[in-house]
Amino acid sequence: MDLSRSSKANEATSKANSFFKAGLAKKVIPGLILLVVIFNSYFIVVEGHVGVVKRFGEAKHQENPGLHLKIPFIETVEMIEVRTRKNAEKMASSTKEQMPVTVEVSVNWTVNKEAALDLFKRYGGLTQFEQRILDPRFRSATKDTIPQFEAEQLIQDRASAIQGIEHRLAAEMEGFPVIVDNIQIENIVLPQKYINSIEIKQTEKNLAAAEEHKLERQRLEALRAVNTADAKAKGILKVAEAEAQSILLKGKAEAEAIQAKAKALKENPLIVKFTEAQQWDGKLPTTMMGGQGVMPIMDLRQPSKD
Structure with a gap:
């Protein structure tokens, strides 16, 4: 009697669990299907891309960045990048x-x-x-x-x-x-051989350039020395020319002065007397000389007290 009751109780519990699971499944499965449909009914195109919408594999249209709708399970989206891409070879x-x-x-x-x-x-x-x-x-x-x-x-x-x-x-x-x-x-x-040859060639070119620079510097130094010597020679010549010109002008001035003086003496003999008078020191001559008919020489000096 007890076993029969226990068996009936277990059977009732099993039926109740089955009924509960069936009811829960009827509620959950449609909800899951609805979520899947919702998630497959839109898509998002990010910046730098465009979305190519395909319907059963056939490309229909393209969409710009943003949120867009599509037919669930029928349409799919392929993203195409439109930003700059880089290929290297x-x-x-x-x-x-x-x-x-x-x-x-x-x-x-x-x-x-x-x-x-x-x-x-x-x-x-x-x-x-x-x-x-x-x-x-x-x-x-x-x-x-x-x-x-x-x-x-x-x-x-x-x-x-x-x-x-x-x-x-x-x-x-x-x-x-x-x-x-x-x-x-x-x-x-x-090839490494060519790189080595380039290095040798460049080294020789650098040496040649250095030698050319050295020769050019020597040429400039020689030219500088020539220019310096030439400048000194020109300076000496200028000084000599100036001195010669000064002497010439001085001589010319002295000659002109002599000519002017001679002309003045010729035109006015009194200038000689005037010049002598300017040069006389105020003393009379101490001796006089004469010939026949003239006074003898006389010593006009006063005798010494000694």
Whole structure:
């Protein structure tokens, strides 16, 4: 009797649990389905991208950054980056003199935002576009340009090589929905023998330049000495000319003075008497000399008291 009651109680409990689980499942499962539907009914496009909306795999339209709605389980979204991307390539080539060289080049490119849908339809996305279109053309443009430059020119004038690659790549990428720019030659690897020869050549060039500088300095010093001597000689000549001119002028002045004095004496003999009177010291002569008919010489000096 007790076993029968216990069995009935367990059966009732089992039925109650089953009923409870069934009721809970009926409530939870629709809620989960609703959440899944809600989460699949919208999408967010972040900045720097556009969203290509696909319906059963077919690209229908594109959306700009922001929150957008879509049909759950039917439409999916593919993100296309429209910011600048960088591709780098390391490739083997040769210079104009047939010297093997390895160059590392890079290129920046940007998808035209308005043409993102067209790019996805034609090429299936950015990765496929890079692998099928951009990278092969980039390698081709580089390998066509590098052999036009000698190794030394390639090292010293990378800008010309870069410009050549840009022109070729721009021509090959014309018509594609991307903008290609800012190509850079990141590194140039030449054979070690050539690098050693460049170092030797540069050393010899530096020595030659130093010797040329030394010779030029000696030439300037010699020229400076010549100029100094010439300046001194000119200075001495100027001094001599000035002294000669001074003597000439002085002699001329003295001659003119003598001529003027002679002329004055000639025109007025009294000037002689006047000059003698100016030069007389006021004493009479102590002796006189004479001949016949003249007074004898007389000593007019007073006798000494001794």
